[in-house]
Amino acid sequence: MDNRPIGVFDSGLGGLTCVRELERVLPGESVIYFGDTGRVPYGGRSRETITKYARQDVAFLRSHDLKAIVIACGTVSSAAIELLRAEEALPIFGVVEPTARRAVELTKNGRIGLIATRATIASGAYEQFMHRADRAVQIRSVPCPLFVPLVENGRTQRGDIVIETVVADYLAPLKEAGVDTLVLGCTHYPLLREVIGAYMGPDVRLVDSGAEVAHELADYLARRDQLSDGGAPGHHHWFVSDSQQGFRDLASHFLGRPVTEPVDKVDIESY
Ligand code: DGL
Secondary structure (H helix, E strand, O other), rough: OOOOOOOEEEEOOOHHHHHHHHHHOOOOOOOEEEEEEOOOOOOOOOHHHHHHEEEEEEEHHHOOOOOEEEEEEEHHHHHHHHHHHOOOOOOOEOOOOHHHHHHHHHOOOOEEEEEEOHEEEEEEEEHHHHHOOOOOEEEEEEEEEOHHHHHHHOOOOOOOOOHHHHHHHHHHHHHHHHHOOOEEEOOOOOHHHHHHHHHHHHOOOOEEEHHHHEEEHHHEEEEEOOOOOOOOOOEEEEOOOOOOOHHHHHHHHOOOOOOOEEEEOOOOOHH
16 A cells, blocks of 8 residues: 555646546545646657656656656657656656557557657657557558647637637548547547547547556556555645646646646746
């Protein structure tokens, strides 16, 4: 038994979709969340910059006594996980590997679509893990750089002409390619599930990265007898690098519940 919290970070609010899954799968666990809202988005930046930011994010989380860290960000998981693991004694979980495995399990026609940030697509990490699971799958990748800013600005609803237009523009080649499985390779994208699902149609399975890492972490903690005692729901604490009010205004959409816990601001450049 281990009641220490789990540290979770993302470039912004997208990682909260991962926390939502953690709350479902591991309701007794406490979470320290850092959203780098002052520097979001990461997905168009160079690997060097993403790595620098990710190191600072981990250094901040390590100022708390944690039992594990979850990189709730496809971009950092793709670009920097090996390096962060090499530098860190705590176990670090990323979203890419479990999500890639799940997509390969789900596809029936062997054609998988991947949407993610530019940095994630450029890293080739998803392709690598999918081909490790099955060399024969065909992967069609499309970077979707406008999705993160639109999601961070709350433009996620069906009927919103802006998001509907951008979704149709980005996803048309995937529809044409006949993919039967689509990886939402960025933790912001589950907020677009309805719009994306409506465009792709009911026969395309959408794979959400937050859900897969939550199950992987649950198995890991259970095997090591490191689950919390489960006596009460976990206590969370949210940290951001920009406006706390901005976080409060939007976070409940990502979490699927009101945000009642404390929200504090961090000077992330000092880490
Ligand atoms: N949620 C991050 C991801 O999963 C967003 C990337 C960004 O900041 O551009 O990739």
